[in-house]
Structures are given as C-alpha cells and as structure tokens.
Amino acid sequence: MYNFTFHRPTTVRQAAGLLARNPDGKLLAGGHSLLPVMKQRLASPSAIVDLSLVEGMTGVELKGRSVVIGAMTRHADVANSQVLKDVMPGLAAVPGSIGDPQVRNRGTIGGSIANNDPNADYPAACLGLGATIITNKRRIAADDFFTGMFSTALEEGEIIVKVAFPVAKKAAYEKFKHPASGFALVGVFVSKRGPDIRVAVTGAGSNGVFRVKSFEEALKKRFSPKSIEGMTIPASGMNSDIHASPEYRAHLVAVLARRALAKANA
Amino acid sequence: MSATGIGAPVRRKEDFRFITGQGQYTDDVTRPGETRAVFVRSPHAHAKIKSIDVSAARKMPGVIDVLTGAQLATDKIGNLICGWMIHSKDGSPMKMAAHPALAATKVNCVGDAVAVVIAETIAQGKDAAEKVKVDYEVLPAVVDPAKAQAKGAPQIHPDIENNTIYQWHLGEKKDVDAAFAAAKHVTKLDIVNNRLVPNAMEPRAALADYDAGTDNLTLWNTSQNPHVARLVISAFIGMAPEHKLRVIAPDVGGGFGSKIFIYPEEVVCLWASRKVKRPVKWTSDRSEAFLTDAHGRDHVTHAEMALDANGKILALRAKTIANLGAYMSTFSSSVPTYLYATLLSGQYNIPSIYCEVDAVYTNTAPVDAYRGAGRPEATFVVERLVEVAARQMGIDPADLRRRNFITAFPHQTPVIMAYDAGDYNASLKKAMEIADVKGFAKRKREAARRGKLRGLGYSTYIEACGIAPSQAVGSLGAGVGLWESAEVRVNPTGSVEVLTGSHAHGQGHETTFAQLVSERLGIPFENVSIVHGDTDKVQFGMGTYGSRSGAVGMSAIVKALDKIEIKAKKVAAFMLEAAEGDIEFKDGKFTVAGTDKSAAFGDVALNAYIAHKFTGAELEPGLKETSFYDPTNFTFPAGCHICELDVDIETGRVDIVNWTAVDDFGTIINPMIVEGQVHGGIAQGVGQALMEGAFYDAAGQLVTGSMMDYTMPRAHDLPSFHVGLTETKAPSNPLGMKGCGEAGAIASPAAVINAITDAIGTEHIAMPATANAVWAALQKSQAPKAA
Known part of the structure; x- marks a missing residue:
C-alpha cells in the first residue's frame, strides 16, 4: 500500500469538498474492493475520504411505496432489516447472499453500486426493481446508472446518498455463486410491479448487469417460469473465464430466471 | 486405557495457545535491529536477464542494501538441490539444472527472484523494489507437461534436451505386454492429475540473525524438518558449517508437504544477514505464496488395465509425464517415481505392473510433495481403472474389487512394496454398511424426483507410510536416511521432556506423544512436555511428512522409554535393596516382585539424580536416554471411502450428501486427532x-x-x-501404528470422480x-437432461 491522506468528513457536503480538492482521491464506503487492490499496490489514491462518520447515510425506511436505503447501510443491516423483510423479502435476500459475514458487516450498498463490479449482486437488484439512485446532485434511474463494467453514470465528485427501491409485489433473486470468490457467477433478479416486469442479470454479461427483454416480454402474459420455458439467450456477449464458459453462463441465465420466478411466486 | 493414555480422545494441549492467538510463529519472532527483505520477482515466465540496475533502489529511504544473483555467485553461495537421485532407464542420472537462490542470467517462471532489497x-523495501530496473528479453514459455518434450518447445535449461529430467521405469514390460495380449478385457483411461497450490494457513517465513561476535547464524523458518534444512543449507549451499548454523522452526501453521523443502528465500535471508550484519526477516504474502510455494501433483497419464473374463486383474501399465516445474525442488524427483509407481498395485493382487515416468521442466512453479505425494496420483489411476473396468464388464464395482483384493500377508507386489498386514474386505464391508449401500437405489429414485442425479463412488485405497527404512530408500536414490530420533529426559522431580526429531505443524504431537509417555511411565499427562523444532535443543532428526511421526517418530520414543525403564529399574533396585531382576514396573510404580516394597516413579527419578543410594562405580547418575529408530518396512494404511453425491x-x-470413511491405521493413540486428520x-x-x-496461461x-x-x-x-x-496392527513397529495424515487426501479424489461419473x-x-x-x-x- 502506498501512503495516502485519510479524511473523515461528517457531512456529504464536506465529503464532496474533499473529493473536489483531491481529484485522484477515492471514497471509502466499505473498502472490500478498494483496500485489496491498494494493498497489492494496484491502486494508489492520494486521498481516502471515509464516509463512515457522515450522518444520515444509513438505515432502511419505508417511504410511501418505496424502500429507501442509506448508501452507507451495511449489507448485514439490509439483509436483517425487518421493514424490508416485511415488504420485499426478495430484496433482503440480495445482500444476504454477498460474500461472507466479514464482508457483509463492512460492505455497503452505496459502495457496491458505485463500484459496479460486473459480478456484484446489488446492480441486479437495482436494475431488476427499477431503483432510483439518489446522489448529492440528482436522482438517476437504474436503467441509466450502470453504463458498463466498473462504470456508472456518476460524475466527478458525485456521491450516492441513498437508493430508493419501489416495492414490487413479486420479487426474487437467484444466484449461482462463483466457487472461489462468492460473487455471482450468474445472478438473476426478477420482479413484477403492476405492468412493470423486469429480469436483470449480473455476473454473466461482459458489459456488466443487463436486462433480458425477451424474457420480460414473454412474462407479460403470465409471470411464471412456464412462460419462459425453453427460452434461451445467446452466448455471445457472455463472460468467459476458467470458471464458466459463455455457453454455460447463458444457460444459467435461463435456469436461474426460472428459479427466481418460481421463488417470486411462492 | 487411562483417561490420558493410548487410545484416549484427549483434547489437544497446543490448542489453547493457538486458539487464543498466543502461538509463536516465525513472523512473531522479532530480533533487535531487524530488517525486512523484499524480493524483486520476475513478471515473466521465461526471459533472459540482460541487465539489472539497482542504483536508484539503493538511494531510496530506509534501504540498507540491494543484492543480486551476481553477488550471490561471487560469494560462492551454492545452488538449491534436489536430494533424491533418480536414474533413467538407460542408466543415466537425472538432469538437475542449476537453481540459484537469486536468478542472475535467466528467469524460468513467474515469481523467480532476481534481486532482494534489505x-x-x-x-520502504517495496518502494525500493519498484526502482530496481531489470531489462528482460522475453522468451516463449511452455507450461503444459504434455507439450514440454515436443520438438520446437522452448528449451528451459541449457544442455537439458527436450526439457526432460529423466525417463524412468519400474516393473517388467515384457510380462505386462504378454498379459495384455492374452487379456479378455482391457480398460484404458487418459488422466490428468490437476496441479494444486498447497495454501497452508501460515505463509512461509524466514528470519536470519548473524552474530558477528561468534560468527554463528540462526535461522527461524517455517520448516517441517529443521535439521534437514540445516544440513542442506550447510553441506550443499555452503552457508556456514553445520555447528555454526542453528535452525529453529517454532510453531508452524500447516505445511502439507510444502514446508519440507529448502527455498531460495531462507538462503537469501541468511546470506543477507551476514552481509548487512543485522537480522533479516521475510514473510511471504499470499500472492507470493501462490507463485513460489512448491505446488503439488500435475501428472498427465495414460493408463491401462487388463482383466480376464471373470474380472480378475491380470496387469496394469501406465505412462506418466510429471511436471516438476522450472527447477527441481528438494525431494521432487522421488514423488512421481518411488512414491507413485510403487503404489500402483493398490489393494489388489496384480501379477504384472509396468510404469514409465518422464519428468519434465516447464515454466511454472516447482512441483514437489503435497499431502499424499505420489500416492494420491497412484490411487486415482488404480481406482478409476477398477471402477471403469467394472462398469464396462457389467460387474458391480464393489464385487470386482473383492475378486481382486489381496487377502494373504505378507504380499510382495510387482512394484517393490511388501505389504505386511491388512484386511481390505473388512474395511469395504464396514464402509458399505455405514454408507447403507443397500438403500442407495431407493435414494437415487428419490433424488431423481428432485431433478438430481445421484451417484455413488468407491475408493479402496492403500498408501505406503512410516517413511522409511533408510537402507531401502538409500538403494532407491534417497540422499538421506529416514529414521527418527528421540531423547527422553526425566527431571529430578519426575516430570519428563521428550525431545523429538519429528516436527508438529498441526498434527498435535504435544498431545499424542505425551499420551504415549503418560501411558508408559504411569505419570500424569500434564507432567510431559514435547520439545521439537530447534537444532540446538534436539538431537538430529528427520522431521515430519509422509505420515511418519507416529510409526517412526513415536517408535523412537518407545525405544528411548525402554532404555529409561531399564535404567530406572537399576536405580530402584538400589533404593529397594533388591536385585535388579526382581524389580517390576507397572502403573508408575517400581515393585520388588512378590513383596509390598515399592517406589514411585518420581522417587526413583529423584534418586537417579541425587545419587545417594549408589556409588559412581556402581551406576551413572541421571535419567536421560536417546534412541535412533530406523523402521524395517513401510507401513500400509488402507481403507475404503464411499462418496454419495447429487448432481443438479x-x-x-x-453436492456431496454422504461421505463414509473406514480406515485401518493400525494402533491409534488419539481417536479425536485421527478423526480430525481424516476430515482434513x-x-x-x-x-x-x-x-x-x-492454471497457467x-x-x-x-x-x-x-x-x-x-x-x-x-x-x-x-x-x-x-x-x-x-x-490390523503394523508388524514393523513396536506400537503397531500405520499413520493417518494423508489417507483422506489419497482416497477421496477417486471416490468423488467415481461418484460423479456414476451419476x-x-x-x-x-x-x-x-x-x-x-x-x-x-x-x-x-443421462436425463434438463427440460
């Protein structure tokens, strides 16, 4: 690890100011992706702006027809939130499936979304529910937020403050874990909120999280595994590595989508 | 059986300090004025070193010195060596390439060290290491052992043609070929035994401390055999005379074989400490461990089994290419030869076996012994062949095994080993009962209803442990003897220290060895301490690997305890004013036969030291005995593992749903520890x-x-x-022990693959x-497909 200056602001405004003054600085939201690469000297931010003391950035609340989660809320706290479990257990299952207890007790929803790891779980939930990412500057629809592998619509100095998930009547996440890392080799989030049907996939696509429009279309008739029985997605555009071929990932997308639908209907 | 004696599931003494974070590992040892070594490693798998410029690195803050391979050569620090000579079938000796601790002219794998910053x-060391400028001329690499010998493959070491270290064989080819020609059925398999990274929890580490006043060197390291490390570093590398080098392997957090070997980093730390006249410490990080710890396995094999119409095995032949990596590690040559081909008879009466092994260099990390070392590879070949043959011939796999089991002992196999005891039918039968094989068909139907394919796989394995009779391994090329030593020191108060040449790095010796002493001397378990891992304290020893600490290490303790008993009886005879021959020793008490006159063990110990009851002319004072025990045979643990699994x-x-392991380890000292070894x-x-x-790209x-x-x-x-x-007791050692450390790793891969292919x-x-x-x-x- 190279030397860096360490800042602990207590307001979002201070944090944004620090970022502005340290152009190659990094926000620390949980650190489970950032710190390992810093330790390996693969990242060398001159400043770390730790958000853990910023007030008002944690908690899970039901506001109208949305669940609003503070960006610094840890995975364990989201997974264990009674509010969330009552209205949308399918979303609570997402942070519950991340990593191991150490990761779940440090990692945060804002950190996960801002990093947009192509194998991360939360992006699937955001896209699969049509969430709104609320920053210190604006509100961004999930459909516009995830712009590619490790890439988002966030601008310089923009900080995620909270994420609003519309409550869907039916929602579920099905994940096939990467055997070594515990990330999603493939993860599929499905939801139905009135006429809005979404199938979002993480882990599989070489360009990060994506929606399967063909499945969504087929599910309009009936939100059931039967509606997509026999349907597949092409292997082109799928990730390829020693753990899974593109064909296998494409196959898993269909399998997990069916399983997620069954779970959502259960 | 007493509560702490042989056979008792005593809780491990050492666990308190480990679980409470109070273990003392090499990295926990600190010396005044300690410096840190940071290695500059090659990012290329194969490259010529055109130049190394350390001038900028030397100017960095906190840098004491930057050393390179050229200086290592100038200082005449010897190369690392492989200590087991293998001869090719044409009689030529194996081709061991030079392995300098720091590469000076060429790098042969990613992670090869080219310089070190002190x-x-x-x-500060890492900052400076980034400033070391190495100009490489990158060469094409070869990583696949099956391609290393090909025409046009990159040549790794000068004068070693086709990257071939040796072309060895064992057995009678003529007999085997004749048996195959006459066979009713032949089963053939192409098998890759995948390369593994050991990943001990504690990474390797070394701390070297040069004392300029005495010219003595001390090395703390993560070694499974500190005496052998001292011998090699002294005699072959020429670092210091043996008596001027002390090696201490304190608490060691797992080895699995990977810490048997002598590595470049400990050599460099010793050399650097003498150069900078300060202690030098290096602790591997996990990334370095992946790149530089000796890996395991990596065989490519074609194997065939010949059977008659009744499923009786007639012969087995195998051709294996073994990847030894970029350099020959300390015992690498023995693993795919004498630890592998000698076990190809499995538990079966196979009249003829022939095995050819080519060992090759590749641009990968060195490969050496890893839990099981050769025996998992052999078991996988034999147990896969047997399983596939049974299925092809329509014979129940358990039944085909039974038809071929060795049932009479001793049994001489065609591949050197003389099995001395075992009951393979008994372990198969018991395993089948525990696993409820009878109920398998029903469970398979039930699983199918849930979209699962259920499979069941056997592995009836054998291994050769208790390594090893020195004369026998000497005749096979070993550079060392493989006996073990023990010293039993009885203190005047009757407590006991055992100094053992075995080394514990997870095995629980402090507990099991104390159980033996407690049982034999009738003294409380708590009154026994086990001392190991320090060449200044312990007489020479050979260390721990190959499931040898029980069968060989504890046998040495038994022999020393025999001598203690003899000497103590002499002391007791003087105390009790009786003839030595009338003294009986039982439950910690010396008694004059046929009388109620007795002396407790502690009293006898005290009298041995105060020496008031006898003169110097009659008896030497003191109560301390040493033994060097050389086994007369290998031991042959064997058993049956059954894996039952579901495939989605x-x-x-x-998903493995059921695992049954029935093992014959001979005498067991602590069943809880044995169970833990099996689980691991x-x-x-x-x-x-x-x-x-x-996987290398x-x-x-x-x-x-x-x-x-x-x-x-x-x-x-x-x-x-x-x-x-x-x-069944091992007849070759006094306790009848066979060893349990490797069995699980040897048996289980074949059981899993047999179960998956069944499913x-x-x-x-x-x-x-x-x-x-x-x-x-x-x-x-x-098989049924998904919808």
Missing part, C-alpha cells in the same frame, strides 16, 4: 476433485493467483463425515469437476 520496513441436472452443481484429508481431496486447480502467467480465482474447499462444501475404523453416466471427467464441467459432460452423456 530495508528498515516492508513499505440443470446446473451441473455437485477428505476436505483436501474433495477440493482437488471438485474445485482446486492451478500459455504465456506462463498464473491465472489462479489468488483466493478470488483459486477455489479452496470451505466447510459448507462438505457434509458431516461418517468415520469408522478397522484395525452422469460418463466414463471419465477431468478434475476439478466444476459445475460448468459437469454440465458440459451431461450435454454429451446419455
């Missing part, structure tokens, strides 16, 4: 079968260089194991059988 702190038809995911071994074997695999970069890509087995990947025992209806599937691999195999098999 700095005040690790951070849709995803190919494998199975976990490692399941890891190899389903998850683990070190074509350029020689390690793709699985971290825990994010190299899949280690986790607790949730494994079921609760059903562990049972059978017992999905294919002949074979390569390890690791990942979900993707199983799914892909399912697409080609006749």
Whole structure:
C-alpha cells in the first residue's frame, strides 16, 4: 500500500469538498474492493475520504411505496432489516447472499453500486426493481446508472446518498455463486410491479448487469417460469473465464430466471 | 486405557495457545535491529536477464542494501538441490539444472527472484523494489507437461534436451505386454492429475540473525524438518558449517508437504544477514505464496488395465509425464517415481505392473510433495481403472474389487512394496454398511424426483507410510536416511521432556506423544512436555511428512522409554535393596516382585539424580536416554471411502450428501486427532476433485493467483463425515501404528470422480469437476437432461 491522506468528513457536503480538492482521491464506503487492490499496490489514491462518520447515510425506511436505503447501510443491516423483510423479502435476500459475514458487516450498498463490479449482486437488484439512485446532485434511474463494467453514470465528485427501491409485489433473486470468490457467477433478479416486469442479470454479461427483454416480454402474459420455458439467450456477449464458459453462463441465465420466478411466486 | 493414555480422545494441549492467538510463529519472532527483505520477482515466465540496475533502489529511504544473483555467485553461495537421485532407464542420472537462490542470467517462471532489497520496513523495501530496473528479453514459455518434450518447445535449461529430467521405469514390460495380449478385457483411461497450490494457513517465513561476535547464524523458518534444512543449507549451499548454523522452526501453521523443502528465500535471508550484519526477516504474502510455494501433483497419464473374463486383474501399465516445474525442488524427483509407481498395485493382487515416468521442466512453479505425494496420483489411476473396468464388464464395482483384493500377508507386489498386514474386505464391508449401500437405489429414485442425479463412488485405497527404512530408500536414490530420533529426559522431580526429531505443524504431537509417555511411565499427562523444532535443543532428526511421526517418530520414543525403564529399574533396585531382576514396573510404580516394597516413579527419578543410594562405580547418575529408530518396512494404511453425491441436472452443481470413511491405521493413540486428520484429508481431496486447480496461461502467467480465482474447499462444501475404523496392527513397529495424515487426501479424489461419473453416466471427467464441467459432460452423456 502506498501512503495516502485519510479524511473523515461528517457531512456529504464536506465529503464532496474533499473529493473536489483531491481529484485522484477515492471514497471509502466499505473498502472490500478498494483496500485489496491498494494493498497489492494496484491502486494508489492520494486521498481516502471515509464516509463512515457522515450522518444520515444509513438505515432502511419505508417511504410511501418505496424502500429507501442509506448508501452507507451495511449489507448485514439490509439483509436483517425487518421493514424490508416485511415488504420485499426478495430484496433482503440480495445482500444476504454477498460474500461472507466479514464482508457483509463492512460492505455497503452505496459502495457496491458505485463500484459496479460486473459480478456484484446489488446492480441486479437495482436494475431488476427499477431503483432510483439518489446522489448529492440528482436522482438517476437504474436503467441509466450502470453504463458498463466498473462504470456508472456518476460524475466527478458525485456521491450516492441513498437508493430508493419501489416495492414490487413479486420479487426474487437467484444466484449461482462463483466457487472461489462468492460473487455471482450468474445472478438473476426478477420482479413484477403492476405492468412493470423486469429480469436483470449480473455476473454473466461482459458489459456488466443487463436486462433480458425477451424474457420480460414473454412474462407479460403470465409471470411464471412456464412462460419462459425453453427460452434461451445467446452466448455471445457472455463472460468467459476458467470458471464458466459463455455457453454455460447463458444457460444459467435461463435456469436461474426460472428459479427466481418460481421463488417470486411462492 | 487411562483417561490420558493410548487410545484416549484427549483434547489437544497446543490448542489453547493457538486458539487464543498466543502461538509463536516465525513472523512473531522479532530480533533487535531487524530488517525486512523484499524480493524483486520476475513478471515473466521465461526471459533472459540482460541487465539489472539497482542504483536508484539503493538511494531510496530506509534501504540498507540491494543484492543480486551476481553477488550471490561471487560469494560462492551454492545452488538449491534436489536430494533424491533418480536414474533413467538407460542408466543415466537425472538432469538437475542449476537453481540459484537469486536468478542472475535467466528467469524460468513467474515469481523467480532476481534481486532482494534489505530495508528498515516492508513499505520502504517495496518502494525500493519498484526502482530496481531489470531489462528482460522475453522468451516463449511452455507450461503444459504434455507439450514440454515436443520438438520446437522452448528449451528451459541449457544442455537439458527436450526439457526432460529423466525417463524412468519400474516393473517388467515384457510380462505386462504378454498379459495384455492374452487379456479378455482391457480398460484404458487418459488422466490428468490437476496441479494444486498447497495454501497452508501460515505463509512461509524466514528470519536470519548473524552474530558477528561468534560468527554463528540462526535461522527461524517455517520448516517441517529443521535439521534437514540445516544440513542442506550447510553441506550443499555452503552457508556456514553445520555447528555454526542453528535452525529453529517454532510453531508452524500447516505445511502439507510444502514446508519440507529448502527455498531460495531462507538462503537469501541468511546470506543477507551476514552481509548487512543485522537480522533479516521475510514473510511471504499470499500472492507470493501462490507463485513460489512448491505446488503439488500435475501428472498427465495414460493408463491401462487388463482383466480376464471373470474380472480378475491380470496387469496394469501406465505412462506418466510429471511436471516438476522450472527447477527441481528438494525431494521432487522421488514423488512421481518411488512414491507413485510403487503404489500402483493398490489393494489388489496384480501379477504384472509396468510404469514409465518422464519428468519434465516447464515454466511454472516447482512441483514437489503435497499431502499424499505420489500416492494420491497412484490411487486415482488404480481406482478409476477398477471402477471403469467394472462398469464396462457389467460387474458391480464393489464385487470386482473383492475378486481382486489381496487377502494373504505378507504380499510382495510387482512394484517393490511388501505389504505386511491388512484386511481390505473388512474395511469395504464396514464402509458399505455405514454408507447403507443397500438403500442407495431407493435414494437415487428419490433424488431423481428432485431433478438430481445421484451417484455413488468407491475408493479402496492403500498408501505406503512410516517413511522409511533408510537402507531401502538409500538403494532407491534417497540422499538421506529416514529414521527418527528421540531423547527422553526425566527431571529430578519426575516430570519428563521428550525431545523429538519429528516436527508438529498441526498434527498435535504435544498431545499424542505425551499420551504415549503418560501411558508408559504411569505419570500424569500434564507432567510431559514435547520439545521439537530447534537444532540446538534436539538431537538430529528427520522431521515430519509422509505420515511418519507416529510409526517412526513415536517408535523412537518407545525405544528411548525402554532404555529409561531399564535404567530406572537399576536405580530402584538400589533404593529397594533388591536385585535388579526382581524389580517390576507397572502403573508408575517400581515393585520388588512378590513383596509390598515399592517406589514411585518420581522417587526413583529423584534418586537417579541425587545419587545417594549408589556409588559412581556402581551406576551413572541421571535419567536421560536417546534412541535412533530406523523402521524395517513401510507401513500400509488402507481403507475404503464411499462418496454419495447429487448432481443438479440443470446446473451441473455437485453436492456431496454422504461421505463414509473406514480406515485401518493400525494402533491409534488419539481417536479425536485421527478423526480430525481424516476430515482434513477428505476436505483436501474433495477440493482437488471438485474445485482446486492451478492454471497457467500459455504465456506462463498464473491465472489462479489468488483466493478470488483459486477455489479452496470451505466447510459448507462438505457434509458431516461418517468415520469408522478397522484395525490390523503394523508388524514393523513396536506400537503397531500405520499413520493417518494423508489417507483422506489419497482416497477421496477417486471416490468423488467415481461418484460423479456414476451419476452422469460418463466414463471419465477431468478434475476439478466444476459445475460448468459437469454440465458440459451431461450435454454429451446419455443421462436425463434438463427440460
């Protein structure tokens, strides 16, 4: 690890100011992706702006027809939130499936979304529910937020403050874990909120999280595994590595989508 | 059996300090004025070093020195060596390439060290290491052992043609070929035994301290055999005379073989400490461990088994290419030869066996012994062949095994080993009962209703442990004897210290060795301490590997205890004013036969030291005895493992639902520790079968260089194991012990693959059988497909 200056602001405004003054600085939201690469000297931010003391950035609340989660809320706290479990257990299952207890007790929803790891779980939930990412500057629809592998619509100095998930009547996440890392080799989030049907996939696509429009279309008739029985997605555009071929990932997308639908209907 | 004697499930003494974080590992040892070594490592798998410029690095803050391979050569520090000579079938000796601790002219694998920075702190050392400028001329690399001998393959070492170290063989080819020609049935398999990264919890470390006043060197290191390390570093590397070098291997957090060997880093730390006249410490980080710890396995094999019409095995032949990596590690040559081909008879009466092994260099990390070392590879070949043969011939796999089991002992195999005791039918029978094989068909139907394909796989394994009779291994090329030593020191108050040449790095010697002493001397378990791992304290010893600490290490303690008893009886005779021949020793008490006159062990110990009851002319004072025990044979632990698993038809995911292990380890000192060893071994074997695999890309970069890509087995990947025992005593050692440390890792890969192929209806599937691999195999098999 190279030397860096360490800042602990207590307001979002201070944090944004620090970022502005340290152009190659990094926000620390949980650190489970950032710190390992810093330790390996693969990242060398001159400043770390730790958000853990910023007030008002944690908690899970039901506001109208949305669940609003503070960006610094840890995975364990989201997974264990009674509010969330009552209205949308399918979303609570997402942070519950991340990593191991150490990761779940440090990692945060804002950190996960801002990093947009192509194998991360939360992006699937955001896209699969049509969430709104609320920053210190604006509100961004999930459909516009995830712009590619490790890439988002966030601008310089923009900080995620909270994420609003519309409550869907039916929602579920099905994940096939990467055997070594515990990330999603493939993860599929499905939801139905009135006429809005979404199938979002993480882990599989070489360009990060994506929606399967063909499945969504087929599910309009009936939100059931039967509606997509026999349907597949092409292997082109799928990730390829020693753990899974593109064909296998494409196959898993269909399998997990069916399983997620069954779970959502259960 | 007493509560702490032989056979008692005593809780491990050492666990208190380990669990409470008070273990003293090499990295916990600090010396005044300590510096840190940071290695500059090659990012290329194969390259010429055109130049190394350390001038900028030397100017960095906190840098004490920057050393290179050229200086190492100037100082006449010798190369690392492989200590087991193998001769090729044409009689020529193996071709051992030079292995300098720092590469000076050429690098042969990613991670090869080319320079070392000695700095005040690790951070300063890393900053300076980045400033070392190495100009490489990158060469094409070869990583696949099956391609290393090909025409046009990159040549790794000068004058070693086709990267071939040796072309060895064992057995009678003529007999085998004749048996195959006459056979009714022949089963053939192509097998890759996947390369594994050991991943001990504690990474390797070394701390070297040069004392300029005495010219003595001390090395703390993570070694499974500190005396052998001292011998090699002294006699072959020429670092210091043996009596001027002390090696201490304190608490060591797992080895699995990878810490048997002498590595470049400890040599460099010793050399650097003498140069900078300050202590030098290096602790591997996990990334370095992946790149530089000796890996395991990596065999490519074609194997064939010949059978008659009744399923009787007539012969076995195998041709194996063994990847030894960029350099020959300390015992690497023995693993794919005498630790492998000698076990190809398995538990079976096979009249003829012939095995050819080519060992090759590649641009990968060195490969050497890893839990089981050669015997897992052999078991996998034999148990896969037997299973496939049975299926092809329509014979129940358990039945085909039974038809071929060796039932009379001693049994001389055609591949050197003379099995001395065992009951293979007993372990198979017991395992089948525990695993409820009878109920399997019903369970399979039930699983099918849930979209799962259930499979069952056997592995009736054998291993040769208790390594080893010195004369025998000497005749096979070993550079050392493989006896063990023990010194038993009885203190005047009757407490006991045992100094053993065995080394514990997870095995629980402090407990089991104390149980033996407690039982034999009738003294409380708490009154016994086990001392190991320090060449200044312990007489010469050979260390711990090859499941040898019980059968060989404890036998040495038994022999020393025999001598203690003889001497103590002499002391007691003077105390009790009786003839020495009338003294009986039982339950910690010396009694004059036929009388009520007695003396407690502690009183006798005290009298041995105060020496008031006898004159110097009659008896030497003191109560301390030493023994060097050389075994007369290997031991042959054997047993039967049965794996039952479900394959998810849709995803190919494998879930092990039931594991039965019935092992014959001979006499058992502590059943709880034995069970733990079995559990750990199975976990490692399941890891190899389903998850683990070190992959290099074509350029020689390690793709699985971290825990994010190299899949280690986790607790949730494994079921609760059903562990049972059978017992035949090992006739070759006084306690009848066979050893238990490696059995699980040896038995389990074949059981898993036999179960998967049973489930999905294919002949074979390569390890690791990942979900993707199983799914892909399912697409080609006749088994039911997903909708």
